[in-house]
Amino acid sequence: MTTEVGSETEVKKDSEQLGPDKAKDKPEETSGTPGDQKSRETSSGEAQDSSVPAPTSQSSPSSQKKEKSSPESKGISRFLPPWLKKQKSYTLAEPRDEPKKKATGEEQVVEESVSQALEGVAQPRRSLEEATENRQNDKEKHSVSSAEIQPSKEDGKETEVEEVAEKKEETQEEKEKRETKEVQTAEIKIDNIPKKSPKKIKTVQCKVMLLDGTEYSCDLEKRAKGQVLFDKVCEHLNLLEKDYFGLLFYENSEQKNWLDSSKEIKRQIRSLPWIFTFNVKFYPPDPSQLTEDITRYFLCLQLRQDIVSGRLPCSFVTHALLGSYTLQAELGDHDPGEHSSDYISEFQFAPNQTQEMEEKVAELHKTHRGLTPAQADSQFLENAKRLSMYGVDLHHAKDSEGVDIMLGVCANGLLIYKDRLRINRFAWPKILKISYKRSNFYIKVRPAELEQFESTIGFKLPNHRAAKRLWKVCVEHHTFFRLLSPEQPPKAKFLTLGSKFRYSGRTQAQTRQASNLIDRPAPYFERTSSKRVSRSLDGAPMGISDQSLLRDFSATGGQAAGDKIIDLEAAGQAKLKDGGREEDESPLKTPQLELTQDGKKKGDHIFQVKTLPGKEKQWITMPWTAGAKPEETDKRHASRAEGPCTGVSDADKSSHETLDIVEEKKQAEFGIEETLVVDETNKGKMQVATDAGETCKVEHVSKKDSSSLPSDSSSSSSSSESEDEEVGEYHPHHRAIEEVIREEQEEEEDMKRKEQEENTQHVEAIPEGSKLNVPVEHTQVTAEDLVQDNTVTVATEEKNLSEQIKQDVGEEKEEEQLKLNGDVSHIDIDVAPQLICCSEPPVVKTEMVTISDATQRTEISTKEIPIVQTETKTITYESSQLDGNAAGDAGVLVSAQTITSESISTTTTTHITKMVKGGVSETRIEKRIVITGDADIDHDEALAQAIKEAKEQHPDMSVTRVVVHKETELAEEDED
């Protein structure tokens, strides 16, 4: 075993080097790696050159991609009808156009897009039909596709099992719902499930490494979701407040992934052995608010691991203090008789434990006399939570200049470290969007004071998977700590790209609520002595060596998969048995394990980056793509440049255009946002005119609308399973508004207040009635250049509410404060009885600025502003019946609700707002109908129909405003 471990490094190197080759044989295993490398090559060549290397490697990668994309059924491809899928190949032709395009400028882009749009017009329809069909077949496809990944022997059983499995899942979901109220009963339920369908199901043995160093194993049905295992583990641990925890699996020594409980385990771990680690996933900022001592105990165990491994750095004094509480919790009061002088050295308190520290620990231990174990744990946590790295999940990255930095995700936001120093911080309220594309990770942040543009900050992650992992962690942390309830995954609108991953568990708010209902006597549990985690001869803690053991497994397992030889489960189990034995032999073995770890485990040795030998290898040197690159342009590049990644070569024009349309379709969503902004502008110009922050807020509303569109659940869930999506986006705020937790909103309020202050200034600066400020923030309009998108807004209201209705519902209080402060933002600007406002063609100013250092922020200037011409028309018909009292009176928002419905070509969002204003209650209904589609939709008719419907639905109300916002691709003239 020793030798085996010693050679691990080499083995790994081999597998790394061989990666791309092996990929040919075994796409599903290594797909990530070669894909990444290719995309790296691609992007390093600035996308244009990618057509050059492609032909040579075409045959195998292309088939690989195809194979991969169909079983994974991710992104678009799963929605694409076969004829569309073929055309992936043509995208290869695309990049060749790139340089040309660049050279000739935007006109060419427009021209090209015209022809594409023209030809493409008819196609979405077809694809739509196809897509629906596809959805129906979805499940079937899944089972088939998953079967492809599995060894063939299982094929037969798969279908048989499926029904049962589904039933199980249903029960599972039901269970989750109840859980909130009947925690305990729910727990029991899990147990029953397997019994219902005992023998048909193929089971797999799972191992879970627990925080106390013990191992839990159980049999799981092969298609079980992560939740099943997680629940079993929590049940085993007698843990009710489980939402803070999660299961990890290691892809390799340094890549840990959280098991998504809403998805099948098998699909997540793929060919890795079924070995997991139970860990704290969300570190509660205030552990004293946890309900049960047992939860705190597990948190303590986690923190002890974090400290000993060096993940959580502490000063000498803190090490000693925390160690003394550990002793108190595990040994009780110091007993001079029982505790001989060296009793302490059996424990591990710090990565580098000294005699001096042990003496200090002993000294402090004596002072804790009388503390119960639970109290000692509490004290431990009270101190640990103040550590600056408490709950910070670190990820390696590079900034725009290629400098190594660390990105830390925590409850409050994203922290940027360079070496040990914090160089920037982005609180969640500051972040508007989190996205990743290939190995790049982006955050879009609110403009700082006096800045006009949102800036997008990019970071380079070691690889695509790392970028996605970071993105997911961000999405999860944001949801858990800042939302009241998790949001639904984005709608599975047909033909969308990117990850739909969303956090599906309970949020901190929910889990606190649920744990308030916990009503059981404090469960008895035994505090396992830290001696288990204690040093052996060399000082390596067992817990850690266990982990490296795991890594060992996963490495081997992965390799095995690569060679298609070994039955994974068997391998895993055999190894695990070794693992079991190892506990006894550990003194001998651990040293090597530790060594390996040092070389490999970057993640845990946060600050040793520079000295790690293995490092260079993992940091594929790729020039950071131009620092100031407009995001949207980037996106369009992507739609083309990423084509080659799909790796086929032929060039059939019509179909690659279709793919483009597909891409554009997705982006058309932004158009909707933009529409909303403009619309908003008309209502309360000062709100939007120059204030980007506000714009974003509005954007959220629309986003929310779109995300609440009905979705095909099966397709969305499955598509999000794919681990290889190239892109993903997440708008931290878009549902925000009512949902963001109030108590944690202070920062946001600050921010808003600032915005409001800015607004005030702006209002002063803008001459009354000037509408020219409208185009300011069209950061996302680019998307529209190829798609026509018609938005009709019908606002119905009893009284004209001049101030902005979509003001955050949850923040009326703040609004009041603002009024107190004499804010002017509620001035009614819609004084003109009839407004017909045609905004200028928006000039899209999107700029990507890369900043990693807060201090540089203000010095940044726009380097590159792409100008994309689209035609955007906004026409507002305003009823003349305005009542004058609107000025200055904000009213008090009583209720607000949003209903969204969707048909093939239209999306209707109904916004009902009730306000009390000057003693009068008024209801305002705002309907937003987005008509997205082709020439053959009669927009005028649709508009008329919409107005008519609105009138019919609310006979007692009057239509006060109709805003038509039309976005047409510029050169397309036959469509008005």
Next chain:
Amino acid sequence: MEMCLVGSQWGAAGPRAALYALPAPAAAARPSSLSAVPAVRPPRPSPSRSMAGLGGGLAAFGRCTHAVVRALPESLCRQALRSVAGPEVDFARAEREYQLYVGVLRGKLGLQVLELPADESLPDCVFVEDVAVVCEETALLTRPGAPSRRKEVEAMKRALESLNLNIVEMVDENATLDGGDVLFTGREFFVGLSRRTNQRGAEILADTFKDYAVSTVPVHDSLHLKSFCSMAGPNLIAIGSSEAAQKALKTMQQMSDHRYDKLTVPDDAAANCIYLNVPSKGHVLLHRAPEEFPDSAKVFEKLKDHMLIPIAATELAKVDGSLTCCSVLINKASE
């Protein structure tokens, strides 16, 4: 002039905090909004046992038992480093001011003051703050940015050793750090990157005080970070009004997980004050005298909960000195 009155908030300042307070109007509205927030559960009563770790929270901020000072050498008048040429230092007056300063610490506040003898070969030796950063039981002996000052460390080392602190020395020859660039808020460190302090120095500081976040703040127009800011209370940052000071504050706001209140004073130099939490006297604030900075003194006078002690530093100010520069404050747990 911006200013916010925060005296009433001290009691309410809980462990959770987000960003800094905003300018006056917002801050005025805050206390009510905070108290209206429903979901903040009061932390569980924990065993009433004060902890040594991590500063024991905010309650201990400003606690201080010892101070290390150093007498001024006559060479200071002509040879001390100064950023702008100006009138010569009046040594007699400088010494009177210094004696008053030491007298306040020792007599009025009851600290044990260790006074190191002056060294004529070290004209800047009175500014002891720059050569050591002490936080809890750990002292970091710095490597001052000005080569002429490096020898000042030796005497400080002996003094701190006599106090039984854990001493860390900055030996890296690429590192420089002046204590004047280090602002400890009780929750985290901000380190000004100035002509005297570099990144490496800040890293070593971060290494030394691992419990705390250490964020860097560029300092361009002043000698030190603390030339225009300091702590005026737990959670309260005194900040000058200059553009550079405000910019630095914004950077700090952005970097911090905590929200601090701020006390904006018209004069940058007046923002350098000394806050102490003295058991028998409560909040004590040593600030620059009204004769020097009348407008700023008025701002300080609005701090009703503070015992205010104006101290002039007209002479040392000529060589970039201020109040915090002349002492290293140490809180030794009673043993």
